Amino acid sequence: MSYIQEVLKKVEDRNRDEHEFLQAVEEVFYSLEPVIEKHPEYKETSVLERIAEPERQIIFRVPWVDDNGVVHVNRGFRVQFNGAIGPYKGGLRFHPSVYVGIIKFLGFEQIFKNSLTGLPIGGGKGGSDFNPKKKSDGEIRRFCESFMTELYRHIGPDVDVPAGDIGVGSREIGYLYGQYRRIRGAFKNGVITGKGLKYGGSLARKEATGYGLLYFVEEMLKANNNSIKGKVIAISGSGNVAIYACEKATELGAKVVAMSDSAGYIYHADGINLDTVKRLKEVERKRIKEYVKEHQGSKYHEGNVWEGKFKYDIALPCSTQNDIDMERAKNIIENGAIAVGEGANMPTSNDAIKFFLKKEILLAPAKAANAGGVATSALEMVQNSMRYSWSFEEVNNKLKDIMINIHKSACEASKEYGLGYNLVAGANIAGFKKVAEAMITQGIY
Ligand SMILES: NC(=O)C1=CN([C@@H]2O[C@H](COP(=O)(O)OP(=O)(O)OC[C@H]3O[C@@H](n4cnc5c(N)ncnc54)[C@H](OP(=O)(O)O)[C@@H]3O)[C@@H](O)[C@H]2O)C=CC1
């Protein structure tokens, strides 16, 4: 058994039923084999064992009252995974599938992603098994207030800075921050990011994950003598990341022909009308199937978009984890894709990642490709500290530079370890090394 396999076995024994977490750890650790060989100090100081164990996990009760006066109880989580390079940073997910294994996989990914941004932010994540679908605005507000009534004591601008993720958008962030401010009696808006522009939010944060994904994919294509211009693109999801990925892709000269939600997907050969999607999803909170009522020639299909049979050059999974398994990966290649850009966290299963790499599909891994959101959150923290705001253009330019640098770091790390152009391994290695070195320098924690 190799050293990596030994460590993985220990992680498995300790986290038996947390499949998503084990998948994330395995994906990172196997890329680190050549790094551990070259750096015996990582093994001597048990960095791998330490990095796979959260510094702190908080699990709490979230009681709330629905519109009929009935009391419900959900479970809240915050995993403060690794603070070696900065305050814990990562979003909150409200979705019925949330349990500790989901939050730990997301928090673990966040360690390496945040390191890749080059900014001083550690890894954390949180959320709840609360289902925001079909809840009234009052119910959402009461849930958020109850959630923050416990969470507030564990966070702070220099401690842990949450943000949004699935099911947590600007409305929820507003309620969460309002309750934090009420309890603390202070305007500490650096405690949460993704805020509204009127109380300390950053311009371009809403767009950042989707835009950043496209900046990264463009770099990847450029490095392979290609470009986004003229490409046909399919996207899974129709939430925050998907919408702004679609917007930037269109701006860069591509045509997006498909988008989805958890029930099905729309296909529109002429190109998706994003104004309609934005209204349906951001304002009216309706299902994606409503789109076809307004656009002749578009079609709605139930099921997963990656099982659909239609032509595209680039696949952008922007919905949730394990969206692309082996069968769907085969279908994506049969549909003609030459590149995959991961907007969601861990959207591709480990065997499908290996398959894409074997088939020489250009693969932009989530840790690198979707890091624009958290990077812009870190820029929001900078602006809050300065009590100042940058223009949209300033933030967007910084975001673009960050994405270009992440691509460069992943490329260089991959080359340094003799792996050619492998952004999956390169991102893992580059993200890991910075955190590992900070951990070693700070002693045994
Ligand atoms: N927001 C951000 O800044 C960042 C987000 N991410 C990641 O991007 C992904 C999308 O996040 P975001 O856009 O913010 O979330 P949203 O809640 O805004 O949108 C999520 C989208 O994914 C769909 N979806 C959710 N769960 C499932 C499921 N189990 N099966 C199929 N479709 C599903 C939703 O459909 P429906 O409405 O039907 O549920 C919706 O269209 C997540 O993986 C998140 O972790 C990564 C980096 C930053």
Ligand SMILES: O=C(O)CCC(=O)C(=O)O
């Ligand atoms: O902006 C943030 O802090 C959170 C982003 C996030 O949750 C992610 O990168 O997955």
